[in-house]
Amino acid sequence: MTDQNMFDVVVVGYGPVGQAMSILLGERGYRVAVFDRWPSLYPLPRAVFHDHEIRRVFHAMGIGKDVEAISQPSAKYQWFNADWKTLVEIDWSAESISDGPVGYLFNQPSLEALLDRKARSLPTVSVQQGWEATGLTQFADHCELTLRRGTIGAGTWTPTGETQTVRARYVVGADGANSFVRRSLGIDFEDLGFQEDWLVIDLKPNEGVKLDVPDIGQWCNPARPTTMVPGGPGYRRWEFMRLPHETVEDLQKPEKVWELLAPWVGPDNATLVRYAVYRFRSLIAGAWRIGRTVLAGDAAHQMPPFMGQGMCSGLRDVWNLTWRFDLILRGLASDTLLDGYTPERRPQVRAVIDASIAMGQVVCISDHEKAAERDRAYLSGQVPPLPPFPGLTDGLICADTDFSCNGMAGLLSVHGQLDDGANTLRYDDAVPNGFHVITLDVDPEQILDEDARATLARIGARTIGITTDRAKMVPGRVVFDASGKYRRFFDEHGARAVIVRPDYYVFGAVRSLGELPTLVHALSSRLSLVDWHAMN
Structure with a gap:
């Protein structure tokens, strides 16, 4: 007899990765509870790119047409030197293996709103925001998760004193870079060595304003490495690297923000949506599964944004987990099927992180002599093209x-x-x-x-x-x-x-x-x- 007090899967974290995990399992009729510390969805943009493979996943969730309405096909991804000579050009507008262009640009709050509506429409999915996970215990046949409720006031999370404990056959930690689930399992990150501070600015140009700016570009200018990309229909994003002599505080002053944007846009023709300094890092968890608990998304890996693969990698994680949980929860396979998750996902993500670091090392050069050496190498054709996107090298594949x-x-x-x-x-x-x-x-x-x-x-x-x-x-x-x-x-x-x-x-x-x-x-x-x- 089914235990009605036992969820099939509890998901900790309700960003796009946790939302997708809840939808993919809920669509298959499994009882899912998803918890997030914050009482509401994060209102500001973060990720802006998803690729053709992830577009297929959105279609599999039943929201493909809705996602199309809030995103736009990518243009060519171009890298320029300080003199605006093209160093690298990656055609993200080209036809992909998945039927459509390689990539798309979107606005994350709009995407999260779509995912939220879909998750809440599923009768077997329970969405509980405003609950912070504080304890995780694993048993032979289930897990117990302890949570406490909180509210937000003046930007501060305050516990209300209310708590609850839930039981589930499995737990997925999709709770971000500071993951409680990962820490509770005693899993450490391996630091792959990349670390740079960048000011990220999102804005909305006024109606009718046309900006003289590359559609998707890296301006590899040692005086100020700069990223320019769409932020989804109607939005634009700039990212500026912090230079060695600057502090984080220097970059977060409004007058500094507009000073950096001045060559392209000003306060008279656009509205700031947000700006913040982020530390781009390259981290990967040593283990992605212990017992009945698995990690996904930023809880398992973090990478520089130069390939646009942060959110995509997290969605690949839960897409990989979905069919495994399906066979296990249907009683067709034992949970040893989860043993293949880390061997499949970790090497693929590691390859993506390594490629992102390599791209970042090209962009993040603030020394003029080193930048000149880079330019000569690229402009003379001495640099080989990027390797193809990695597939699976281990796990459930028959590579005999x-x-x-x-x-x-x-x-x-x-x-x-x-x-x-x-x-x-x-x-x-x-x-x-x-x-x-x-x-x-x-x-x-x-x-x-x-x-x-x-x-x-x-x-x-x-x-x-x-x-x-x-x-x-x-x-x-x-x-x-x-x-x-x-x-x-x-x-x-x-x-x-x-x-x-x-x-x-x-x-x-x-x-x-x-x-x-x-x-x-x-x-x-x-x-x-x-x-x-x-x-x-």
């Missing part, structure tokens, strides 16, 4: 030689448009989320044996064939690759069939369709499904 298909296992899978003979629509709209078996030019059901079909049915996996030959279409089973992306993806790696995980990463691939049942068996064994032989 027989099933990697030139490194296909662990890559983010392609996403494109399908034609079923009646309509053209997004793949994610055509095929419900879950494990997917995708074959080229043939119905996968014709290839799978009885054991493979039983395995896939048990975990709710979907099977679909995709073709670029309309003569090979089979109603409801083999659909047309309207974008051509699937054929190119398969051909690039010499694959005839792939298994894609619910978080869109490739588990494994085969060059011969006859190997597909073996790949399904490999998935079954690595998922460690509970009582598989006894239940079949």
